[in-house]
Amino acid sequence: MSPIEHDKPAGLSTGAVARLLGVAPTTVRSWDQRYGLGPASHTSGRHRRWTAVDIARLERMCSLTMTGVPPAEAARIARDGAPPPLEPAAAPKRPGSARGRSGIGLQLGDARRECKGLARAALRLDAPSLDGLLTAAIADHGLVTAWQEVIMPTLQAVGRKWESSGEKYVEVEHFLSWHVSSALRRSTPPVPAGQSADVTLLACVPGENHTLPLEALTAALAQHGLPVRMFGAAMPTQALLEAVRRTGPAAVGLWAQSRTTASRPLAQHVASMQWGVRGARRHPLVLTLGPGWAGQTVPGLPRPPGLAEALAVLRTAATDDTRRPVTQ
Template sequence: MGADRDRNGGRGSDKSDDALRDGGLTTGEVARRLGVAPTTIRSWDRRYGLGPSTRADGRHRRWTGPDLARLRRMCALTGAGLPPAEAARLALDDSRPLAPSPQSKPQPLSPRAPGRSRAGSGLRLGDVRQECKGMARAALRLDAAALDETLGGAIEEHGLVEAWTELIMPTLQAVGRKWETSGERYVEVEHFLSWHVSGALRRHAPKIAPGTRGATTILACAPGENHTLPLEVLTAALTERGLPVRMFGAAVPVESLVAAVRRTGPVAVGLWAQSRTTASVPLAQHVSAIEWGVRGARRKPVVLTLGPGWAGQTVRGLPHPSGLAEAVRAVESFVAR
């Protein structure tokens, strides 16, 4: 029971507070408080002078309350997209406000800022906005609090569709490229970022009231396909517009998808395929031919082939939206009919 209390912020939290008052926290304890890696804190100390005021025995770092406050400030500023060197300068200047100065605030979504940018550990982001750099830095240092704050702020400020298209997706693609070219060194960063994006989408999407009726849309990954995040954002965008959605997630078996279509009679079915190996033209054609209803008033679903796996395999008569905004508009038009 005692160990459980330590993990849940009971006795262990009290000891940590006592250490902060009496002699300071270790780097590991500070890292756990801030939700960042200990190596990140040591790097900030070495590069920018954000180290502790005192060191035990002249060597070991012991962080006090003011030291912790500076590190919290550093996390907030880098999470807002400031370069680490600039964030450190502001963090060390106790007279400055916590928020970045107006000229350092994230740039508006249009027009595009010229040039290319890099965000921590050589992560090439290309021609992107300031917010992308904040997301990338938070993901690279595995900073959960800063990443959640940056994702939530982007969605609230720019709207779900634009935040996904202009900010979140470019950051995800950059992390994916880093993983592919680094011998799988950044797998944990990609998983970490994807998980927090998924959580942000769920928090943002409004709850559908019980008993809500209307033409529904089914969203599912093709059999063998496990990339669900694009369907999660489409689910959130449709829900945001009050359109009923049934999301079935990854690798839905053929028989299960067919059964769901027959049971619910959707106006549209979105099939996601990330690669050509999972895109199945016969499956799309089969689902689009399913009928229900009384004789003389039979209906069929419109099947949307979603994702890059369908490129070059466009099925005649089945829409292939090129992006999130196009998919949302397509579903809205089918529901309106």
């Protein structure tokens, strides 16, 4: 495991150490109680502070358990400085990677430190740690920054590993995606009762099942107090058109991950839909979202490249009616 920089000689709290290692705080406490891997010294009171030497032992514990060494044996090696069990020589680990039990690596480059913790927790299929790290990232950085700089880089690294390994490690991708979805829902405030004006409608185009980016946008809109209706994966065309008619949205976001699912005629048809009384007809602003629209730009329809840009466009659409009325 790559070395970690430590900020102060006084040491770090148990929670901070857990985030750095990508494990749950209860795991760190358990290793202390069961195997004697606690900090060498204590501060006044009951607070426990971990020094660089203490954390180095925990790093070795993590590294050994992720390669299949039983926890008790890994703790003895980490505590006593014993050599690890003999095993075939492995290729040197490249910087920025996170290894799992099978020795697989996720290349994360210069991503934030939190990405490496997420990757390690995902590779271990460690649900408590993953939930804690995701919740902490959103709380510490805000949803938009956490999505763009922590969650997305980790998801992309997992996706690259899946694609390059003959579809091995599918369980890691599904596991991480499910926990990301759960964290986004936890961060989404409830929609106030009776709120329906200037709603944004979000849906994946027919045949498209990648919903996580829309879930992130749903949570971001809700956090800004903007009403949103999320319809999820593979929305059938007729159902999508009916939802637009019934809600009269200020904006519609259509997500396409693949060029094979992006449909210019569908986006143009939704953008042309009108409702309201004669002389004050209205139509929605349609956003083409996702990489599937690359090379299929629809004239007059915005294609924001990321979550922050999509949020900015939709916040403007929800408060500016000057674009939507259609005079007749």
